[in-house]
Amino acid sequence: MNPTVNTAGPCIEAHPAGQGVLLQVCGKQVACPICGETGFAARKVMLNTRKLTFFNLDFLNKTATIYRCLRCSHVLWFED
Numbered sequence: 001m002n003p004t005v006n007t008a009g010p011c012i013e014a015h016p017a018g019q020g021v022l023l024q025v026c027g028k029q030v031a032c033p034i035c036g037e038t039g040f041a042a043r044k045v046m047l048n049t050r051k052l053t054f055f056n057l058d059f060l061n062k063t064a065t066i067y068r069c070l071r072c073s074h075v076l077w078f079e080d
């Protein structure tokens with residue numbers, strides 16, 4: 001069994017591999033733009049902050065999926 005991890009966006013796929021996931025966007029394998037690593041740690045995050053609420057920008061209160069490079073910790077963000 002190799003289930004696809006819950007991800008953002010219609011053409012984003014994350015496949016479990018080793019300690020993290022391999023990320024594919026629209027069928028293209030994604031490597032870290034900094035160091036070239038292909039393993040990422042996936043995590044869901046909330047985008048809402050008190051500051052956004054203060055400025056009446058609640059529509060920006062969304063979730064995103066972040067992919068943190070396992071080698072250099074660079075983070076790729078994808079809004080849900």
Ligand SMILES: [Zn+2]
Nearest residue numbers: 032035069072
């Ligand atoms: Zn990296």
